Amino acid sequence: MIEFTTWDILRNLLLAARWTVVLSLVSFVGGGIVGLVLLFLRISKRKSARAFAKYYIELFQGTPLLMQLFIAFFGLGLFGIDVPAWLAAGLALILWTAAFLGEIWRGCVEAIGKGQWEASASLGMGRLQQMRFVILPQAMRIAVPPTVGFSVQVIKGTALTSIIGFVELSKAGTVVTNATFQPFTVYGLVALIYFALCWPLSKSSQILERKLNVAHRNH
Amino acid sequence: MSLIEITDVRKSFGSNEVLKGIDLDVEPGEVIAIIGKSGSGKSTLLRCINGLETISKGSISVAGAQLMDDEVHLKALRLKVGMIFQQFNLFPHLTVGGNVMLSQMVVKKTPRPVAEATARKMLERVGLSQKFDAYPDELSGGQQQRVAIARALAMQPIALLCDEITSALDPELVAEVLAVVRELAAEGMTLLMVTHEMKFARDVCSRVVFMHEGRVHEAGPPGEVFTNPQTPELKQFLGLH
């Protein structure tokens, strides 16, 4: 039997962690774009658009991410597409992330007082202009901390893609465990790598939040 | 033809009818004070004229622009009437200058240098030219309200709606805002203001409209309305028994 040093284990895990990072970035950026569309639908004047966004968010927030991954993986196959794990993983994570970001951002937009909408309307601005020049610049300021905070959920969410066979940090953990029979060390290291990725984001989200509150009180 | 024509306007919130058939015509250059108890519908009427509330029945037109519930008509209407709010509603993320320039550039597509020149002129008019680069939260309430007036004026409206614009101000700041309004009135601007400042209404306005329970209950020149009220409700409102 081959002996594995802790360094061997760590090196293999870190190599796989690259894919965790890539998948997280893709999901976050893609989810942000779709989430922005959802935000606009959710606060649209059209009832049908609002209802669609509402049920979309309800559905993706009310079911397990793991099930969404399974359905993307097996469901796309029904259309005769041979779905590689990375495609199902990326697609499901983007749609899932969008639901949460859309909802977070809606909260931020709704936190902007009615007076801002009324003042900009009385100056003759259309709805898109109100959003672009008055509402979003203010909403974006308060959206930064919770958005950064949610990026941690995205990174942790990518761990589930190991279950449909995408090889990232968690999957590597299982593979290395099966080769080394050292689950305590391996999963401990896996946890530490996730922690190293997530903790700085959690912390900066907290700091940004605190800064924002201080700035608010000075108004 | 009058400048503002309000014809049989009715407005309900759910089963609660707030405006029960309002008729009011405003001529160019008139300065009208709308007075009445809270809940009499006076703020709602003002907000209807600017399309911030939809009306259930009747019609409103300003210089030929009809109130209709679509973006094109609303924009045409709002280019003719400016509105000043009780809570100022300045845009906190923009400087004073930015506040006054924004809608000129965005709505009217005015080039930046022209918008800036207009903004400086309007701020001069309300006595705040030195605050061009300040942010709203660095100003007193009275200064913020004067910026809001400059912001509305920069769109060159033919009438201004003022919704209790001094009610949120500390007493010592009321005068500086009213002085600006007085000057506008002297320059011939058409003004419709909901106000609790009775002395101001008596001194400056050409007509006073007393609203009671969603109707125009009594109206006339301030001399008549204040010294010789006809109805018991107005007498009670003015504190005469």
Place this chain on the structure above:
Amino acid sequence: MNYQFDFGWLFEYYPQIVKGIAITIELIAVGGVAGISLGIVCAWVRALGPAWLKPVVAAYVELIRNTPFLIQLFFIFFGLPSLGLQLGELQAANLAMVVNLGAYSSEIIRAGIQATPRGQFEAGASLAMSPFETFRHVVLVPSLERIWPALSSQVVIVMLGSAVVSQIAAEDLTFAANFIQSRTFRAFEAYIVSTAVYLLLAILLRQLLAMVGWAIFPKRAAR
């Protein structure tokens, strides 16, 4: 797409689904009650507890909140035996959920405690209550009431997250779906059905938590 949907297997396999639902409910019931209790203790430590214990609890909370639940589960089920702690699938799943919800709920509850006006503590002290008595009788319930909606959402999130316990062969709803798809090759239908059940469970759980809230905080119902 010429795929024929087939839900005929439901008749044969519904006992598995029912059993899976029961286990998912058991997991969230135990995890919810024990997790929130642990969360209250940890929140008390971090807001008002002894100074030496604060960093320990802080480290626990940060570690759990910044690592995936799946890895926590694997660590408990596969890793702990090497320390001599051998747990069954269900025990491991339960423990993982309690540890996970404990960390998240402690942060939420702590925010509720910290929003308590200082006068409440002072009033308690002036009535000769000890700090712990003040916390227990004066501060705790209003603090929980303040954050009950956020806490409820977190419980639902943890319930949905429990789907991964199938990966250590705990026989929950997802395990049932995996089992059925491996027998019938009706993967899509099996996952659609179980997803719908999860959605229903999430809606019911939210209702239940709202009702629990009305029961614990009677003021709410009167409002």
